[in-house]
Amino acid sequence: MKALTLLSLLSLSLSFSATAADGGEIVASRKFTGNQSCGTTGCHGGGTLHNESIIYARKDPHAIAHGILGKGTSLRIAEALGIKGDPIKDVQCNVCHSPMQGVSADLFVKDLKPDLGVGCESCHGAAENWLRFHTRSDVVFSQIIAAGMRDLNDIYGRANSCVGCHLNLDDSLRKAGHPELFFELDGQCMAQPPHYKDARPSLGPRSWLTGQATALREMSWKLSQKNDEHFLPRWKALVWLLQKTELGKTELPATEAFPAMQKAADEMARKASQKLWTTAAVQAQLRELSALHGDFEGAQSDKTLLQRKAEVLVPALDRLWRDLRKGGAPNQSECESAIQTLHLLAMDHEDFDPAKFANTLGQLKVALSATAQSTPAPKLK
Ligand code: HEC
Ligand code: HEC
Ligand code: HEC
Structure with a gap:
């Protein structure tokens, strides 16, 4: 978990581990059920309208996000970091490339073997509490969300779910040769092989702005923890850009105080997600x-x-x-x-x-x- 940032509070931790924000008991009964519990033929592994698991397995880079960890570049990065053994077993890598490897056994339903790669529940949330009832016709969406499914229809929620793995990287990893990470929600959503349709009005600009404000929040958080000369220009550049947007002009303070910017950027992201x-x-x-x-x-x-x-x-x-x-x-x-x-x-x-x-x-x-x-x-x- 140590490589993760604010997102661990905001999104991933909802499924990864018990945190204060989550409340102990809820998490204790909110377990992962695994990809296979979603992908049966009667469910998301079925015909053309229910083929999410098939698209994912055949095309989605997340399904094989662990694969790169066994390859040459990864081994060189791992060596530079002093990681002994298979990088997939190390939290510095699996936290993003195969997160279930780092989850403790008591957060899985009985006898579940942790999925490799970035699975359905890494984005949609641990399914135990909603798996059985989320298809019932008398159940409304808000009930499913209350039971722990992550609301990815909400663009702000979607940004939070992706940004955790797609932006902040420990400086030690970058120095060891890991590519820098860049987060841009709209383009990255388009690039993910589609297993859902979303044709809402002005989705592109909304996603872009929500994503960038979310990125600013995360970068501000990172810099508030530890100054990083390499990262600072990226932060400055993003502030510069967002101050040229209508929302940014009113929402973002003229300050280099990272905690203030973090808070303002979060507010901006929420507003941007609603703005047509x-x-x-x-x-x-x-x-x-x-x-x-x-x-x-x-x-x-x-x-x-x-x-x-x-x-x-x-x-x-x-x-x-x-x-x-x-x-x-x-x-x-x-x-x-x-x-x-x-x-x-x-x-x-x-x-x-x-x-x-x-x-x-x-x-x-x-x-x-x-x-x-x-x-x-x-x-x-
Ligand atoms: C914060 C999340 C995060 C962590 C931690 C992380 N990675 Fe990555 N890694 C990514 C993402 C996201 C990409 C894809 C970047 C892209 O294509 O834009 C990536 C890409 C890579 C690539 C390049 C893949 C390619 O196709 O070019 C390698 C190699 C890699 N990671 C290895 C590692 C190793 C080894 C570790 C542990 C020492 C690690 N990663 C830790 C998120 C992470
Ligand atoms: C990288 C993140 C990610 C992963 C991994 C992922 N999804 Fe999704 N999924 C999304 C997003 C984002 C949406 C859009 C949500 C929305 O608009 O309500 C979505 C939507 C869906 C929908 C709704 C489809 C619709 O048309 O309304 C289903 C069903 C679904 N995903 C199933 C799965 C299954 C099953 C898996 C694993 C095999 C999976 N997802 C893996 C991000 C992900
Ligand atoms: C648990 C971590 C994690 C989450 C959450 C996650 N990703 Fe990824 N994603 C990765 C990793 C790791 C890779 C790199 C896989 C590789 O190169 O083998 C990747 C690769 C990708 C790629 C292909 C490379 C690129 O950057 O073009 C896209 C597109 C992508 N993710 C989009 C998304 C979107 C959109 C979301 C949110 C809906 C999301 N991801 C959520 C970890 C994650």
């Missing part, structure tokens, strides 16, 4: 962000920080643009190629070129302004 975006709002946000090219023009500025800013700005542009495009935006190819170029430039950690980035961002701004002129009057989606 009109087409006009998406356009206005995109215009505001593309007008930031001036921020990349100062040759004197700290290049590391600029690269980190680019790194959070590009996914923002990408997610907002994707939402706008659905309505058939003109200048599509210009916008897309600019975003693609920005993406490649932003990925260049070693040799980030702020001037080129600024220039391309300026081109995007021009292409987008044409979009704004020729798009019909905004409608509430």
